[in-house]
Amino acid sequence: MFNEFLENALDGLFDCDVKNAMSYSLNAGGKRLRPKLIIAMVKGFNCDETLAYSAGASLEMIHTYSLIHDDLPCMDNDDYRRGKKTCHKMFNEPIAMLAGDGLLTYSFEYLLNSDYDNEQKIKCLKVLSHSCGANGMIYGQEIDILNECNTNIDITQLKKIHEYKTGKLFSCALMLGAIITNNDEYCDLLNEIGVLLGLAFQIQDDILDCTSSFEVLGKAIGSDEKQNKSTYVTLLGVSDAQILLNEIYDNILVKFDEINFNKREIEILVNQMRNRDR
Numbered sequence: 497m498f499n500e501f502l503e504n505a506l507d508g509l510f511d512c513d514v515k516n517a518m519s520y521s522l523n524a525g526g527k528r529l530r531p532k533l534i535i536a537m538v539k540g541f542n543c544d545e546t547l548a549y550s551a552g553a554s555l556e557m558i559h560t561y562s563l564i565h566d567d568l569p570c571m572d573n574d575d576y577r578r579g580k581k582t583c584h585k586m587f588n589e590p591i592a593m594l595a596g597d598g599l600l601t602y603s604f605e606y607l608l609n610s611d612y613d614n615e616q617k618i619k620c621l622k623v624l625s626h627s628c629g630a631n632g633m634i635y636g637q638e639i640d641i642l643n644e645c646n647t648n649i650d651i652t653q654l655k656k657i658h659e660y661k662t663g664k665l666f667s668c669a670l671m672l673g674a675i676i677t678n679n680d681e682y683c684d685l686l687n688e689i690g691v692l693l694g695l696a697f698q699i700q701d702d703i704l705d706c707t708s709s710f711e712v713l714g715k716a717i718g719s720d721e722k723q724n725k726s727t728y729v730t731l732l733g734v735s736d737a738q739i740l741l742n743e744i745y746d747n748i749l750v751k752f753d754e755i756n757f758n759k760r761e762i763e764i765l766v767n768q769m770r771n772r773d774r
Contacts, residue, residue: 497549498528498532498535500527500532501549501724502522502523505553506519506522513587514594514595514598515598516587516600516706517592518595518598518602519563520583520586520587520595521563521564521577521595521599522556522557522599523582524577524580524581526578526684526686527550529560529666529669530552530555530665531552532553532695533669533670533762534552534670534673534676534749535548535552535673535761535762536673536676536762537672537686537687537762538673540673540757541674541677541757543643543677547677548673550611550612551607551620554604554606554610555603555668555695556601556622558600558603558665559597561589561597562626562628562633564582564583564593564595567582568592569627583595584732598629599722600665604621604625607624608621612676616676616694617623622673623668623672623683624668624672627664627665627765628664632660632665633664633665636656636657636660637658637661637675639653639661643725644658644725647737649726651728651731654728655695656728656732658695659695662694662695662697662698664690664691664694665694666690667686667689667691667693668692670689671683671687671690682755685751685754687726688754689762692747693766693769696741696745696748696769697743697769699741700741702727702758703728703729703737704773704774705727706729706734707734728740743768745770749763752766
């Protein structure tokens with residue numbers, strides 16, 4: 497249902513190459529974990545899941561913009577994403593850059609045009625802009641870029657990268673779910689949980705990058721090793737990285753016990769994330 501909703505999210509834009517590129521990347525599939533986290537929170541607070549869709553679409557636009565830019569030659573220079581050609585390979589580099597810019601900026605306009613009340617919109621926009629901005633995801637991306645090919649990076653630095661680069665958008669998803677159900681008193685705790693989810697997600701990515709295949713992941717594997725990047729696997733080994741991964745997921749589920757809601761949906765989703773193979 498959410499994917500059908502998302503397919504129409506760009507209908508208000510002019511028909512042009514940039515819109516086509518935005519739509520291509522936004523609707524190229526993917527796990528939709530961030531919208532799913534919002535939906536799980538909304539259902540946990542006994543609200544209809546459709547309440548999550550506008551916030552989920554806005555956040556997925558931001559996530560997709562970050563992927564488009566990550567794939568550009570000036571960043572990771574990847575040819576495939578989700579088993580399909582990356583945006584700049586399907587179109588061209590300038591259009592891909594503008595498509596990313598378009599998704600980022602339209603995400604805020606889209607949320608402002610939603611049916612949430614004005615107070616909820618302000619709170620959502622504050623969380624959304626902070627999470628993806630220079631003190632959030634972009635900060636993590638910057639640290640990551642500065643540490644590329646740095647084989648001396650330690651586990652503390654690596655965790656800091658992914659606290660911001662990946663964790664901030666997971667935190668954002670959880671907090672948006674609380675805000676739109678008027679349960680934002682849990683936002684500080686949800687921010688902590690989102691950071692842990694980001695760490696777990698990246699540890700899994702590092703493990704999969706050296707144990708999976710292109711056919712399963714839909715993108716190149718072994719790229720971190722080729723670039724001599726420090727990862728949880730290079731620092732800990734596959735076995736110890738897996739142990740750390742399970743410890744983090746166990747801690748996440750314990751922290752959700754501190755929230756007064758039905759955590760069945762969030763438990764199912766967290767366990768799906770724990771057991772993912774792509």
